[in-house]
Amino acid sequence: MELNLADTKKWMNLFVEEVEKNKSNLNELDTAIGDGDHGTNMDRGMQAITAALEKKEPSDLAELYKTVAFAMIQKIGGASGPLYGTAFLDMSKKAKETADLTELIQVGTDGLKRRGQSDVGMKTMIDVWQPVATALKDNKFNQQAVDEALESTKDMVATKGRASYLEEKSRGHLDPGSQSSAYLFGALIKVIGV
Amino acid sequence: MKKIINKTEDIVPEMISGLVKTNPDLVKEIEGTTAVVRNDEKFAEQKQVGVVSGGGSGHEPLHAGYVGDGMLSAAVAGEVFTSPTPDQIYEAIKAVDQGQGVLLIVKNYSGDVMNFDMAKEMAEADDIEIKTIVVDDDISVENSEFTQGKRGVAGTVLVEKIVGAAARSGMNLTDLAKLGQNVIDQTKTIGIALHAATVPAVGHPGFELAKDEIEYGIGIHNERGYAVEKIKPSNQLANELIEKIMNEFTDKSGSFAVLVNGMGGTLLMEQYIFANDVLNELNDKKIDVKFSKVGNQVTSLDMQGVSLTIMKADDSWIKMLKEPVTTIGW
Numbered sequence: 001m002e003l004n005l006a007d008t009k010k011w012m013n014l015f016v017e018e019v020e021k022n023k024s025n026l027n028e029l030d031t032a033i034g035d036g037d038h039g040t041n042m043d044r045g046m047q048a049i050t051a052a053l054e055k056k057e058p059s060d061l062a063e064l065y066k067t068v069a070f071a072m073i074q075k076i077g078g079a080s081g082p083l084y085g086t087a088f089l090d091m092s093k094k095a096k097e098t099a100d101l102t103e104l105i106q107v108g109t110d111g112l113k114r115r116g117q118s119d120v121g122m123k124t125m126i127d128v129w130q131p132v133a134t135a136l137k138d139n140k141f142n143q144q145a146v147d148e149a150l151e152s153t154k155d156m157v158a159t160k161g162r163a164s165y166l167e168e169k170s171r172g173h174l175d176p177g178s179q180s181s182a183y184l185f186g187a188l189i190k191v192i193g194v
Numbered sequence: 195m196k197k198i199i200n201k202t203e204d205i206v207p208e209m210i211s212g213l214v215k216t217n218p219d220l221v222k223e224i225e226g227t228t229a230v231v232r233n234d235e236k237f238a239e240q241k242q243v244g245v246v247s248g249g250g251s252g253h254e255p256l257h258a259g260y261v262g263d264g265m266l267s268a269a270v271a272g273e274v275f276t277s278p279t280p281d282q283i284y285e286a287i288k289a290v291d292q293g294q295g296v297l298l299i300v301k302n303y304s305g306d307v308m309n310f311d312m313a314k315e316m317a318e319a320d321d322i323e324i325k326t327i328v329v330d331d332d333i334s335v336e337n338s339e340f341t342q343g344k345r346g347v348a349g350t351v352l353v354e355k356i357v358g359a360a361a362r363s364g365m366n367l368t369d370l371a372k373l374g375q376n377v378i379d380q381t382k383t384i385g386i387a388l389h390a391a392t393v394p395a396v397g398h399p400g401f402e403l404a405k406d407e408i409e410y411g412i413g414i415h416n417e418r419g420y421a422v423e424k425i426k427p428s429n430q431l432a433n434e435l436i437e438k439i440m441n442e443f444t445d446k447s448g449s450f451a452v453l454v455n456g457m458g459g460t461l462l463m464e465q466y467i468f469a470n471d472v473l474n475e476l477n478d479k480k481i482d483v484k485f486s487k488v489g490n491q492v493t494s495l496d497m498q499g500v501s502l503t504i505m506k507a508d509d510s511w512i513k514m515l516k517e518p519v520t521t522i523g524w
Contacts, residue, residue: 027396035275035415036396044203044273073312077250077276079305082312115308161304164342165335165417 001136002099005061007191009053012068014187016046019180030176033163038176041076045084048075061099065092079116079161080177083125086115102136109133116160123158123170125177132185142194143186150174150182195397202394206251206271213258217522221261229270229278229286230258234520237263243367244268244290245358247299247350248283249306250275252391252495253414254458256351259523265358266299266521274393274495275415277305283313287322295323295367297374299354301346302330303415325367327374329353331381331503333442334411334420347414348455348492349381349503352515355524359514377511382442384435385501387412388425389459391494414457414494428464432471435502440479443504449512451485452476453503458493460500465489468500476504484512491523 003011019026019042026039048071058064065088073085090111091104098104109129113119120130131149135141153175161177163170199205210228214221222233229248231237240263247257248270257269267290272278287296296317300310307328314324331349357374365373387409390399393416400416403409408431411419426434440446454469456462469488476483485507492501507515 031396031400035417036393036400037274037276040202040395041273041276074279074281077272077279077305077309079277079303079308081277081279082305082308085312116304160342162342162415162417165345165413167336169418 001101001192003101003192004099005058005064008061008064009058011188011191012049012053012064014190015184016049018183018187019043019046022183026176026180029174029179032173033158033166033170034176035162037078038080038180041078041080042180045072045076045081048072061095062092065089065095080180082115083112083177086111087129102133105129105136106133118160121156122160123153123156123163123175123178124160125175125181127153127156127175128178128181128185141189143189146182146185146189150178153178195392195394197394199394205394206273209251210258210271213522220520220522221258224268224285224289227270227282227285228272229268229282229289230261231268231286231289232261232263234263237267240362241292241294242267242364243294243361243370244287244292244296245299245354245361246270246283246286246290246296247354248272248278248286249301249303250277250415253492254490255523256492257354260351260354260358260521262519262521264362264517264519264521265354265524267361274395277303277309280309280312280316283310284316287313287317287324288320291322295325297357297361297367297370298324298326299350299357299374300326300328301350302328302343303345304342306346323367325371327353327357327371327378329378329381331378331383332385332413333382333439334384345413347383347385348453348501349378349383349505351491352381352451352453352503352505353377355519356511356514358519359517377505380506381503382439382505383501383503384410384438385412385414385419385457385499386410386431386435387419387457387497387499389498391416391458391497393495408499412494412497412499414492416494416497428468429471429475432468432475432502436472436475436479436504439502439504440481443506445506446481449482449484449507449509450476451505451507451512451515452483453486453491454488455492455501455503456490457497457499457501458490459496459498462489465500472502484509485515
């Protein structure tokens with residue numbers, strides 16, 4: 001599936017809206033197993049995305065993803081900044097070759113794995129990104145796939161990131177990074193209408 | 195939540211602005227960032243390896259309070275409990291590089307490690323030689339492949355003090371990184387909380403403890419520890435924490451350094467009582483403490499509690515710990 005520039009921009013704008021609307025939910029999730037600021041940090045990144053896109057209209061997909069990446073790297077901080085930033089930066093590089101969404105999401109997921117030196121099952125945002133990438137490949141991408149991926153993080157024990165210090169106690173809580181990623185892909189679904 | 199602030203999003207820039215305005219002879223802001231760099235006269239003359247550290251805000255006076263002659267060359271302040279971004283760290287690296295390279299002192303938290311890593315890549319693209327040491331002194335966390343590894347907590351300030359002294363004496367980057375790693379390997383910390391901190395953007399304490407409960411093994415970002423127990427008298431707490439830390443050292447001979455660190459909401463009075471118990475107990479155990487320090491060095495906002503750091507230090511390190519510095523916070 002290919003996603004053109006206009007729809008990708010719509011996707012990013014919807015993502016921004018979703019995160020801003022759910023900022024306190026992300027903070028609450030992060031209070032349970034982290035330090036309570038994932039919503040605040042993401043919100044700062046979202047404002048930066050909006051400002052950057054208003055300042056300069058991206059001329060192609062690669063530029064759009066790069067703009068989003070830089071806004072997030074420079075404004076989010078914490079672990080989420082370099083993670084989201086790396087994913088979108090790698091997607092930007094790939095977008096020079098292809099507009100295929102399946103390939104782009106997989107490249108973004110691989111970027112997350114590299115930057116965080118982590119993989120699926122560690123209770124991180126990869127646990128949403130990889131299932132979404134796989135669902136896209138299998139033509140099974142829809143809201144249910146996103147919800148199930150997010151829900152799967154609840155019973156995981158964190159082995160990477162701040163929540164890993166809680167070990168067993170991290171079980172029973174949704175991973176905040178997975179939740180913000182679920183907003184990202186929920187926004188995508190609204191754009192492509194599956 | 196009552197706090198003397200304006201808007202939560204302005205907390206860090208306004209704090210830095212106030213810090214710089216009240217200490218203009220020591221530090222200046224790096225333009226366009228929330229990082230500070232040395233502004234003393236010696237800085238331009240001394241051609242030394244740059245030493246840069248940073249992290250989330252709320253651990254005061256870490257790190258900006260330790261910028262000055264004999265400690266850090268620059269410090270980068272992230273948002274409250276949130277690591278600084280790579281572009282800001284990169285600006286700090288450029289501001290302190292004098293052609294001898296730059297050493298980054300990073301606390302072992304995933305966000306800090308990743309952002310400093312990205313900044314390192316950016317600086318290396320400019321042909322600046324960079325080495326990184328990661329402080330992981332917190333023994334309350336198992337260092338296994340199943341966690342992020344041990345956290346960097348209060349011991350960081352002792353690492354910054356020793357590395358800063360060595361950098362001032364002209365040590366090269368490779369040796370400085372080696373020294374820093376040796377110091378980290380001999381530094382062990384454990385902390386307790388009586389009351390969790392309130393992150394301004396959240397507005398309520400990070401976790402709840404009953405009136406007579408304390409939490410063992412907390413981190414410096416409101417992370418819960420490994421056990422909740424009834425509070426005990428200071429001397430019993432001291433015994434328990436010392437027991438845990440000294441078990442980490444196979445060789446208990448030679449010199450040691452001790453840091454009793456307040457978490458932000460605990461009076462110096464209590465910190466000194468606890469320090470008194472710690473030093474008495476170590477004396478009873480025939481541990482030779484040659485350097486000790488008490489105070490709020492690496493706080494966790496307004497958390498009530500203390501941490502205890504013990505370092506097995508050779509005599510050259512003790513000397514470096516005792517050297518005078520010109521900073522806001524040491």
